[in-house]
Amino acid sequence: MGKVLTILAHGDADGVCSAALVKAALGSKYDEVRVVFTHPVDLVKDFREFAAGDVYIVDVVIDEKYFSEAREALPSHRGRVVYIDHHPLPGEIPGIEIFHEEGASASELTYRMLAGLLPRRMSRVALYGAISDYMDYTEWVRSALLQWDKRIVYFESGVLMQGLERARKDHEFKREVVDHLTRGGAPSAMNRLLRLAEEQAKINEALTEWVEKNAVVKGAVAYVVNPPGPLGLAANLARGIREAPVGLAAEERGDIYVLSLRSIGVDLNAFLREFARKYDVSGGGHKNAAGGRVPKSLFEKLIDELNWYISRQRQGLVSSQ
Incomplete structure (x- = not known):
């Protein structure tokens, strides 16, 4: 076998662009x-x-529940291991190379790390990933956009983001997209x-109408269960729509709920990692965008404890950012 490079990437637009x-x-x-698409829960297994x-790992947060396994598995690999990510880190992992920064997309971080090996046109690919991940406000993005017509860049970002969302777990097609972007092709x-x-x-569009009819509010949390679209x-x-500090969407999978949360001013990553440690479940992500997996029996408890967390934050007992 010749010299091999393995890229483990998240399957969204930021992960695809980073790959x-x-x-x-x-x-x-x-x-x-080799390009392998993975996600936080399966990162160590994959x-x-x-x-x-x-091995390059890009745009994959290390789940709280599996952090100790990651801390053991990644440094034990015989080849070089490079971890590029923008999610809050649950702890240190000695023995691997880490390029980490919160507030910027994984695509931007990857481009900045490897810029000396990339033609200028590849900055568009980094911009696609940044825009798709709501990370289009950094100094680098503002500067890079000046080199292009930003209307075209935003259009292409939308095509990429929406198309990959629809492709879902069609990993072979996503690898085709990676190859297309690698050649500098427009989405x-x-x-x-x-x-x-x-x-x-x-x-x-249909999902927007559905959420308007079905979103439930409990305290400071607006939530939906089994929405007919992206969580x-x-x-x-x-x-x-419900003008709540936190929005939560849950999808039923057997005995568990897969969760996605969004917030304004509530540190979801801190809450979910605390909840994950307490109940031995999966959870984490960004401050304003995070996810997890919990047994159905814990769903109401999660919402109640999230409301309690928000209440403590409003009293200044926990940090908002």
Whole structure:
């Protein structure tokens, strides 16, 4: 077997763009480049199964529940391990290379780390990822946008974000998107991606109407269960439509709920990691956008404790940011 580069990436637009940037910068140095899409709960499992040669992990938060396993597994790998991410870190992981910064997208961080190995046009790919992840306010993004027509960049970002959302777990297609971006192609030049984006836009419009009718408010939390569309969007819509500090969307999967939360001014990552440690469940993410997995039996307790957390924050007993 020749020299191998393994890229473990989140499957959203920021993760796909980060993977494309790594492949564009380093792919020629390896005989084989493997792109594997993963998520926080399965990161350690997928690392153990798929990691070969040098490994770049991009845009995948390390879940609180599995942090101790990650701290053991990642440094024990024989090749180089590079972790590029923008989510709050649950702790230190000695023995690997970490390029971490909150407040910027993983795509931006990847581009900044590898800029010397990338042509200028690849800054567009980093911009697509940043915009899709609501991280378009940084100094780097503002500067990079001046090199392009931002109306076109935002359009292409929308096509990419919506199309990938519609593709969901079609990882083979997402690898095709990575290759397309690696070559500097515009998202709208992929006919299937453009068609999927159009389909997702219609789903989003229907979801907005559904949330307006079905969002429930309990205290400072507006929530929906089993929304007919993306959980993150449903959570954000519930928050905005009901004018609540926190929006939550839950999807039923067997005996658990998969959760997505969005907030204004509430540190969801801190709350979810605290809740995860207390009840041995999965949870974490960004301050204003996070997710988790909890047994159905804990759902009401989670909402009650989240309201208690928000109440303490308003009293100044916990930090908001």
